Structure formats: structure tokens, C-alpha cells
Amino acid sequence: MGFFTDTSICIGCKACEVACKEWNELEGNKPELLLDSFDNTGQLDAQNWRHVEFIEQIPDNNGVVMTPTPIAGGQAWLMMSDVCKHCQNASCLEVCPTNAIVRTEFDSVLIQQDVCNGCRDCISACPYGVIGFNEKTGTAHKCTLCYDRLQNGMQPACAKACPTESIKFGYLDDLQVAADKRLAALQTAGYKKAQLYGRDATVYGGLNAFFLLMDKPEVYKLPNAQNATLPSRNNFAGYAGGFVTAVVGLVAGVLAFRSQRMNEKSDATR
């Protein structure tokens, strides 16, 4: 099961953020003016498991679009409710040394709070900056896909609260069909940059929380397919480099100790 977030109909109301905080009893943010459009949340972290991004692509006074590109030749104000992607190939789950991060019966990725020891390796690995460290509990936190609600036959709080149905929850097969239809409709209407992110296996084997975007993934701070790589990509090269260095280092040491010994022997025989 998973989410399909259609950013083309997100209105930035933040009902998802509020519903998430309320249901999961997450701490409220300290009131802060971030001067970043309508965003006063900042980022996903231990106390924000949903975050509505506001991306302004509005022409300046001269009609020149400053950042990054307009959609459909006009002006845009992109909004996206970001969340844990519950990746099929999850970086956090891969590196977690304690097996605190598990895949549930709903195919979501969950941090078991009673097992996590707060090493923060998952934070280092998550390419989406989803996981945060809670100083009070001393553990890592992120969206649970409302595991407790799912166990009781309810949909996640954010999807339930979304007034425009930008956040849809359901079986992935159904969501993918709906996403394909919506994408086709948008492209027919002239939104050529509209694209699905995480719908197929090109990004982390597919995302259980996938998106319909109105611009390139990078605009929404999402790594594109080329950059969506697992931490383990560096395992072989890292260890191989270490092994070669160890061998060369030991040889360098042997040479140092043996060569001087040879010198001493030759000095003694003279």
C-alpha cells in the first residue's frame, strides 16, 4: 500500500501537516518566520513527517522567470506535500545496524522505536532528508504511514485530511493506474513537464509514496534517477580501496624495517 501525491492539485493548505502532527502527537514547531514563501515548517524531520513545499516560479517585473523554469509557458507556484517515500530499496533500511528499521506487512518502512539506539546512520543514508533525530527520545523518527491506523483498517491521517485529494492512499496498482491517467490528461492539456516520480523502478526500485510532479525532480529537492543511488554502491570500492591500501601499507612497512636491517648487516660485515 502507499501514497500517490498529485502535486498539480495541491493547494498548500497544510491540512496534511496538521493531521499528521495531531494523530501522531508530534511536537508543534516553534513559531518561526523562515521567509521562504508560505513555508514555516522548513523540512521533514523528527517532528514533521509531512512538509508542504512552496516553490515559487513567478516572473519578476521584467517578465523574466528567475527560478527555475515556467510550466506550460506561464507562471507557476508549485506546491508539494513531501513525505517519507517508503522506498522499495530503502537506503535507511539497508544501513541500519540494529535491524530497528523494518518493512511492515503493509510494505511500508518503519523505525521500531524500542529497538533504535539513535546511531543516526539512517539519517546519513536517507537521500530525501526524511529522517530526523529526536533529542527527547534519543531515537530516529519519520513517517510510519500511520501504521497504527492501517492496523485498524483506517487510511493515514494526511490522506484522510487532504481536501483536494492531492494525497491519495490505496493499493499501489490502483494508484499507479490513476497516476497514469492523470499524467496523460495533464500532458494533453499542455503541461509537458508533468512527470511521475517513483512510479516505476528507476528510483530506488519504485517508491511506495510516489508523486506527480509539474517540473523536474530537482526543483522539488528530489534526486533524479541518475542520482538516486543506494549507499551500498560504495561498499565494494571502499573495502577494496582499504584492502589495497592495507597491502601497500604493510609492504611499505616491511620495506622500511627490512631495508634498514640490511644496512645494519652490511655495515657490520665491513
Next chain:
Amino acid sequence: MPPAEHFALPPNWDWWILGYFFFGGLAGGSYAIGTLLRLVGTAADQRAARTAFITSFLALLPCPIFLIADLGQPLRFINMLFDASNGGFAFKPWSPMSLGSWALLGFGLFSFVSFVGAVAESGWHAADPIARIFRGTVGAVWNIIGTALGLFVCAYTGVLLAVSNQPVWSDGWPLGGLFLASSLTGAAALLLLLLRRRRDVDAGTAVRLELADRNFAILEALLLVVFLVTVGLAGTIGKMAGVWLLLWLVVILGLAAPFAFSRLDGARRWAPVTAPLLALLSVLALRALVIFSAQS
């Protein structure tokens, strides 16, 4: 190649981790040098070998403390080794942190036993059977296995950083090798510093250690270049510029010190202390540079 994109949050691995990387590297490096002195050195090198094994264990002692102190839930440190949810061992070979936890445990055992052997050999219980065992074949095999584990502890810390999605770290796969070479340089410098005032240590041993130190420094410098090339190709080298240039200076000074001090007439008088101290500072600065710049 287009620049790498990173949207990951920093894990806030700070001073405890820096301390662990530093002391863990010195412990592993000292053990490896101790083994080299024992197996290929002269009879006169054996005193230095014992010092190396003792140093290795003493440097290792704070490591688990640093690691546990860094955890958000320190009392759950045991979850690194035992699976609290499913039972059995928590062993994930593809997770450097998991593999490193086991390697540290194993190296701790080898380092401790070698420490006991070195102390026994040092004269407290010279006739002790333990000392005899450690001078024989069993001791050699023990040292070789311990060296493999010790060098793994030196290297995996770099691999741990590389196996992430952080800028700089994940762009620099040679970090494992670089940290290992740097550990050997630092350990050689530390031993030179410790052996400086010991009259019972052969002068030739110090000369051999200095040569080894220079060899290790060359290896480290080469790997540093490879690391910078990989990070440069990924387009994230800018993260290591700016205020970090000061640490770069310390790294370069430490690498150059073993060569410069042996060649400059005026500096030779200061060499026995200054060169190893600069080399040790360089080991610390390199790790601080890599750890903090990527998270800034």
C-alpha cells in the same frame, strides 16, 4: 559527468565520532606496526613492538566509550550486536556500522591479549608462560589476525562515511584507504614520540620507524589526491573549502613534517618532537575536515 545532487540531512556525527575515528585509527595502526616490528624487525626492535601493542590497547580503550556516548540511547549499545526484535545476532555485512561493531569487538579481544602478552614480556612476569606463548608461532598467528582486524577498524570508518548519501562522504569512495594510510602515519608518529625518551629502545629502531612513517605519509598523500579527484569530479569539493582551509594546512604540514624536518638543518633539533606531533595533528585534522565539512 554532471555534479552529484545531495538532499540528505546531516547525521550530526560530531566530537565523539571524531575522537573514535582518531583513537581507533591509532589503535589499529599501532597494532599493525607492532606486528611488523615483531615479525620482520630485529631483536632490538622487540621493545618497540611491545610498546606498540601496549599503545594499541590503551588507544582502543576510549573508543567504545566514545561510540556509546554518541548514541541517542546509550544503554541500547548492545543492539549493535544482538537483534532486539528478532533475537540472535545483529550482523549485516553490507552495513559498515554493523560490520565495524563486530570488528571492533574482535580487535578489542586481540588487542587486549597482545597487551597482556606485551606487559608480561616487559619484565613484570618475564618467565610467565603467557610471554613465552606470545614469542612463538601462536603469537605470530595471533598478531597477524589482530593486524587484519586492526587495519579493518582503521579503514571501515572511512567506508562508513562513504556508504551514505552525504555530500563529500558518498562522493569519496577512497576514504577507507585514506583513513587506513593516515592511521599508519599517525601510529608511527605516536610510537616515535613515545619511544623518544626511552633509553632501552635501540636507535636503529627509531630510524626504521622514521622511514616507515615517511613511507606511510607518501601513501596517505597519494590517497588524499585520489580522494580529492573523486570529490572534485562529483562537484562537491567546494564543501571542503573556505574556513576548512586552515585544517587543510594542518593536514599538509603534518604530511610534510617527516620529510622537512629530516632535511632542514635548523629544524633537525626540533624534529624528534615536532614532526610526530604535527603528524598526529594532521591525522586529527584530516578526520575533522572530512567529518565536519560535509555536514556544514
